[in-house]
Amino acid sequence: MIVPSSLARDAGIAVNRGIVVDDGMMTSDPNVFSLGECAEHRGICYGLVAPLYEAARVLADRLIGGTSEYHGSVVNTKLKVTGINLFSAGDFAEAPDREEIVLRDASAGIYKRLVLKDNRIIGAVLYGETADGSWFFDLMKRGIDISQMRDTLIFGQSYQGGSPLDPMAAVAALPDDAEICGCNGVCKGKITTTITGKGLTSLDDVRAHTKASASCGSCTGLVEQLMALTLGDAYNPAAVTPMCTCTELGHDDVRRLIKAKGLKTIPAVMQELEWKTSCGCAKCRPALNYYLVCDWPDEYADDYQSRYINERVHANIQKDGTYSVVPRMWGGVTNAAELRAIADVVDKFEIPMVKVTGGQRIDLLGVEKEDLPAVWADLGKAGFISGQAYAKGLRTVKTCVGSDWCRFGTQDSTGFGIRVEKFMWGSWTPAKLKLAVSGCPRNCAEATCKDIGVICVDSGFEIHFAGAAGLDIKGTDVLGLVKTEDEALEHIVALTQMYREQGRYLERIYKWAKRIGHDEIRRQIMGDPEKRRAYYDRFVFSQTFAQVDPWSERVSGKDKHEFKPMATISYNQAAE
Amino acid sequence: MNSNWMTIGRIDDIPLRGARCVKTPQGKVAVFRTAENEVFAIEDRCPHKGGPLSQGIVHGKAVTCPLHNWVISLESGRALGADEGSVATLPLRNTDGELSILLERRLEAAE
Numbered sequence: 006m007i008v009p010s011s012l013a014r015d016a017g018i019a020v021n022r023g024i025v026v027d028d029g030m031m032t033s034d035p036n037v038f039s040l041g042e043c044a045e046h047r048g049i050c051y052g053l054v055a056p057l058y059e060a061a062r063v064l065a066d067r068l069i070g071g072t073s074e075y076h077g078s079v080v081n082t083k084l085k086v087t088g089i090n091l092f093s094a095g096d097f098a099e100a101p102d103r104e105e106i107v108l109r110d111a112s113a114g115i116y117k118r119l120v121l122k123d124n125r126i127i128g129a130v131l132y133g134e135t136a137d138g139s140w141f142f143d144l145m146k147r148g149i150d151i152s153q154m155r156d157t158l159i160f161g162q163s164y165q166g167g168s169p170l171d172p173m174a175a176v177a178a179l180p181d182d183a184e185i186c187g188c189n190g191v192c193k194g195k196i197t198t199t200i201t202g203k204g205l206t207s208l209d210d211v212r213a214h215t216k217a218s219a220s221c222g223s224c225t226g227l228v229e230q231l232m233a234l235t236l237g238d239a240y241n242p243a244a245v246t247p248m249c250t251c252t253e254l255g256h257d258d259v260r261r262l263i264k265a266k267g268l269k270t271i272p273a274v275m276q277e278l279e280w281k282t283s284c285g286c287a288k289c290r291p292a293l294n295y296y297l298v299c300d301w302p303d304e305y306a307d308d309y310q311s312r313y314i315n316e317r318v319h320a321n322i323q324k325d326g327t328y329s330v331v332p333r334m335w336g337g338v339t340n341a342a343e344l345r346a347i348a349d350v351v352d353k354f355e356i357p358m359v360k361v362t363g364g365q366r367i368d369l370l371g372v373e374k375e376d377l378p379a380v381w382a383d384l385g386k387a388g389f390i391s392g393q394a395y396a397k398g399l400r401t402v403k404t405c406v407g408s409d410w411c412r413f414g415t416q417d418s419t420g421f422g423i424r425v426e427k428f429m430w431g432s433w434t435p436a437k438l439k440l441a442v443s444g445c446p447r448n449c450a451e452a453t454c455k456d457i458g459v460i461c462v463d464s465g466f467e468i469h470f471a472g473a474a475g476l477d478i479k480g481t482d483v484l485g486l487v488k489t490e491d492e493a494l495e496h497i498v499a500l501t502q503m504y505r506e507q508g509r510y511l512e513r514i515y516k517w518a519k520r521i522g523h524d525e526i527r528r529q530i531m532g533d534p535e536k537r538r539a540y541y542d543r544f545v546f547s548q549t550f551a552q553v554d555p556w557s558e559r560v561s562g563k564d565k566h567e568f569k570p571m572a573t574i575s576y577n578q579a580a581e
Numbered sequence: 582m583n584s585n586w587m588t589i590g591r592i593d594d595i596p597l598r599g600a601r602c603v604k605t606p607q608g609k610v611a612v613f614r615t616a617e618n619e620v621f622a623i624e625d626r627c628p629h630k631g632g633p634l635s636q637g638i639v640h641g642k643a644v645t646c647p648l649h650n651w652v653i654s655l656e657s658g659r660a661l662g663a664d665e666g667s668v669a670t671l672p673l674r675n676t677d678g679e680l681s682i683l684l685e686r687r688l689e690a691a692e
Binding site: 283 | 587588589590594595596597598599601602603604605606609612615616617630631632633636637638639640641645647648650652662663664684
């Protein structure tokens with residue numbers, strides 16, 4: 006690697022922290038120019054790409070005989086690290102002639118600080134909520150006098166009086182090469198030109214053609230703003246996002262109507278709610294199937310052909326078409342006999358990979374579909390049932406060793422975790438549901454990033470909910486503290502049932518909770534014993550139909566056709 | 582003659598809005614039965630990343646691949662929507678519920 010500054014130094018060019026250049030990007034040697042990270046302009050070395058572009062524009066002009074001058078750049082940084090929203094720009098060191106405006110909301114995880122000098126913004130740091138970053142940055146770059154809006158400045162662009170500000174301004178101001186979708190690397194220009202070029206009018210179209218917002222979805226808001234900007238009045242985002250292209254109705258309306266009209270089959274839902282397609286699609290059918298299972302546990306006949314393959318064959322499909330098998334290991338506790346049985350299965354079926362999961366289970370990967378029933382038969386003999394690692398339903402209850410072994414344990418977290426798992430296994434939920442029970446606040450079971458978690462304390466059980474540790478990282482919120490195991494179980498089950506009844510298909514508990522409001526959930530589960538009991542009772546009723554081990558059913562011959570080819574044609578037959 | 586009609590089973594062997602696999606010397610074939618009782622045979626390999634189409638959800642005359650949700654037309658074998666690609670379709674005959682597919686006879690098969 007060539008180090009540019011030492012190269013310059015060897016050539017007798019002036020080097021300070023970087024290669025010293027003037028406003029024309031010229032070094033101390035009039036025949037040599039420099040820009041980018043290695044250059045030092047007016048005492049500053051920039052490490053970002055924006056100043057490089059500005060300097061390059063000046064240099065290009067100089068090289069063709071122009072007289073442009075570079076006066077330095079005002080830079081801003083927006084960190085894109087999962088779970089951290091941070092924006093910083095300008096200068097925020099303290100000095101006597103400077104003032105600060107600070108907004109700090111610790112529980113919401115928001116911190117905003119503006120540094121002012123002569124009624125102008127010279128620095129900004131935003132943490133937690135960075136949407137106004139580009140607006141502050143623009144005010145800073147243009148040196149706008151903010152004295153008129155000083156009182157409301159910190160609240161951002163949409164809180165300023167006077168003529169209504171365009172909420173699209175920030176997105177409109179983005180350059181064409183600004184990256185909108187980080188997952189698929191799609192920039193603004195690609196999205197806007199595809200919208201106009203292909204005449205796209207819906208978010209789904211834009212996702213399909215550009216892949217923007219088609220993976221994790223965290224840029225959906227930006228993409229919608231771009232659509233509004235590009236299409237103007239032609240873009241009319243429906244107030245309710247339809248379930249899929251088969252209907253205009255959103256998930257909540259469909260759920261409401263299923264109950265109100267007493268709809269009990271998928272064809273009845275499609276008929277009554279005027280579905281646009283004859284038999285739905287891969288998005289709406291699994292959702293409808295779940296809503297019907299949840300609402301009519303005793304009457305509805307599960308529609309297997311509307312379930313995703315994993316829930317149809319009770320294993321997880323892998324990229325090569327083989328499956329992975331996870332036996333249930335209550336609370337993550339096992340013993341020699343179980344481990345021996347697993348080892349024997351691995352040997353017998355030549356299973357290529359054995360992996361311990363994050364939920365304290367053992368995953369057997371690379372099983373051929375045709376072998377699944379035989380694998381389950383052997384595991385079943387050792388007492389295993391399906392771990393439902395594939396289910397939009399209860400997955401695992403992770404535990405620590407609790408008061409049985411741990412010198413810090415305050416309650417029997419292992420025993421309680423197992424009790425919860427034995428109570429709740431088999432239940433279907435809108436999305437996967439992962440639980441954990443920690444025996445003390447040291448939290449070795451990592452209960453505070455789970456859908457529902459319990460932290461045992463001396464005085465009882467602190468129930469947590471709405472955590473996430475996937476696309477989003479989010480610590481749980483406390484639902485409340487209860488004294489006994491029985492109470493803790495009732496609260497956890499009631500909360501789960503509330504989520505089952507209100508959640509949209511594929512909506513994790515933290516997203517549902519955000520939509521409904523954490524206080525509302527606390528009010529119903531902690532504050533309203535009657536309501537809580539009713540939720541609990543409905544869950545218990547539903548469990549009488551749900552707690553059937555799908556593996557043993559299939560070992561006894563159910564869905565036999567799923568696991569065998571319809572026919573096998575040999576070379577000889579084909580050649581006859 | 583360089584191709585063969587091979588009997589693979591009966592239409593009732595396939596669930597409505599479902600699929601079954603047929604293993605052939607030319608690879609796996611997915612045989613679909615729609616809600617309207619139509620039957621189609623296509624190569625069991627998504628043009629995107631080779632996902633087993635026979636394991637997907639069947640809707641209308643299409644199947645959604647279980648790996649990355651590409652939607653493949655059972656009639657044409659082509660990817661629907663914005664995705665581009667296609668899989669081979671095979672001629673399929675339904676004689677009073679008995680299904681057969683037409684396999685091309687290959688050199689190695691004739692040995």
